[in-house]
Amino acid sequence: MIYRMYGKTGKKPSILGFGGMRFKEIKNRDLCVEMMVEAAKAGVNYFDTAPKYFGTQSEEIFGEGFLELRRLGFPFYCATKTFEASEAVIRREIEGQLKRLNLDSIDFYHIWCIDKLEEWRMRKEKGVIEAFKKLKEQGLIQHICVSSHLIGDQIKELLKEEILEGVLFGYSAYNFAFRQKAFEIIAEKDLGCAVMNPLGGGIIPENPDIFSFLKLNKKESVVEAALHFLFSHERINTAIVGFGELKEVHEAIKAVESYSGYDNKEVERIKNTLPDTFKDLCTGCQYCDNCPEKIPIPKLMDAYNHKKLYGKNEALLDRLKWHWNISPGEASKCSECGECEEACTQHLPIIARLKEISELAP
Numbered sequence: 001m002i003y004r005m006y007g008k009t010g011k012k013p014s015i016l017g018f019g020g021m022r023f024k025e026i027k028n029r030d031l032c033v034e035m036m037v038e039a040a041k042a043g044v045n046y047f048d049t050a051p052k053y054f055g056t057q058s059e060e061i062f063g064e065g066f067l068e069l070r071r072l073g074f075p076f077y078c079a080t081k082t083f084e085a086s087e088a089v090i091r092r093e094i095e096g097q098l099k100r101l102n103l104d105s106i107d108f109y110h111i112w113c114i115d116k117l118e119e120w121r122m123r124k125e126k127g128v129i130e131a132f133k134k135l136k137e138q139g140l141i142q143h144i145c146v147s148s149h150l151i152g153d154q155i156k157e158l159l160k161e162e163i164l165e166g167v168l169f170g171y172s173a174y175n176f177a178f179r180q181k182a183f184e185i186i187a188e189k190d191l192g193c194a195v196m197n198p199l200g201g202g203i204i205p206e207n208p209d210i211f212s213f214l215k216l217n218k219k220e221s222v223v224e225a226a227l228h229f230l231f232s233h234e235r236i237n238t239a240i241v242g243f244g245e246l247k248e249v250h251e252a253i254k255a256v257e258s259y260s261g262y263d264n265k266e267v268e269r270i271k272n273t274l275p276d277t278f279k280d281l282c283t284g285c286q287y288c289d290n291c292p293e294k295i296p297i298p299k300l301m302d303a304y305n306h307k308k309l310y311g312k313n314e315a316l317l318d319r320l321k322w323h324w325n326i327s328p329g330e331a332s333k334c335s336e337c338g339e340c341e342e343a344c345t346q347h348l349p350i351i352a353r354l355k356e357i358s359e360l361a362p
């Protein structure tokens with residue numbers, strides 16, 4: 001396993017992180033805990049969850065997993081988050097989190113999901129900075145971090161805040177262009193950096209032929225190649241993979257074991273090969289999934305990815321029909337209220353895409 005110092009914290013997370021947002025069999029707690037133990041056996045020590053992943057179930061599973069890791073003697077760090085901003089509410093939230101997680105203190109506590117600078121200003125006005133400072137002074141958290149879906153320039157603005165010790169954002173082999181600039185301030189201030197969605201929410205493994213340009217040799221799987229690309233970025237401390245099942249844990253561990261470094265030429269080749277069209281794909285994060293017209297936006301945007309990836313409408317229609325079983329006519333219900341575009345972590349033109357999809361309806 002590779003370990004890199006997380007900014008100035010003195011902590012060294014594993015380059016592969018364990019994300020608790022995609023368990024396929026959430027009710028099978030033993031299996032979920034087994035996945036955590038398998039990862040820890042390979043040296044994974046960074047475990048990332050949140051209070052709203054499957055309700056509170058992800059944190060509860062992590063709590064059970066941490067008891068087991070402790071019993072087996074595996075070291076670990078816990079990262080979790082809060083949307084709250086005022087001290088009283090955060091305090092209530094963290095009390096529940098510590099209990100669920102079976103911890104006395106959270107290693108990396110994140111001000112969760114800053115997707116607009118206006119939102120950042122609002123949370124600061126409500127006292128989030130002072131609240132986090134107090135939690136740290138009292139030892140309830142170890143390090144103050146922020147998670148964000150902003151683009152690179154805006155993340156630079158966000159990270160000017162002196163109190164922040166690290167940042168978490170989505171970054172993968174096809175959407176890195178959105179956030180590349182954030183690394184300038186990360187390096188300048190020596191901050192920690194965790195990245196999520198390293199496999200693009202499944203798009204990369206599901207399209208091995210299209211993403212084969214990531215591979216350095218024939219033996220590599222596309223998952224290995226996509227993770228290697230991230231491991232090669234020296235400012236990334238941990239790439240968090242949201243594991244669904246055990247075999248995905250093993251595949252990601254294999255990627256760590258087979259990593260032997262990249263030279264800059266290879267990284268540049270990959271960056272230059274990446275077609276422009278790959279930069280604006282939906283990652284399936286579902287932050288937009290609150291449409292007043294009940295339009296299943298993430299499913300429709302996932303299907304639109306297929307149009308982008310394969311370059312034809314048939315791919316979009318096939319995906320809608322055979323994978324999601326929904327009609328393109330669903331897209332025509334859009335009243336253009338704009339809520340989904342405001343929420344979209346990838347800043348996608350959802351309304352225009354829905355129009356295109358609705359025009360394909362028979």
Ligand code: SF4
Nearest residue numbers: 291334335337338340
């Ligand atoms: S813009 Fe359209 S798709 Fe988006 S939330 Fe509003 S009605 Fe739903």
Ligand code: SF4
Nearest residue numbers: 282283285286288344
């Ligand atoms: S459309 Fe945007 S917010 Fe919705 S799932 Fe895709 S990336 Fe996420």
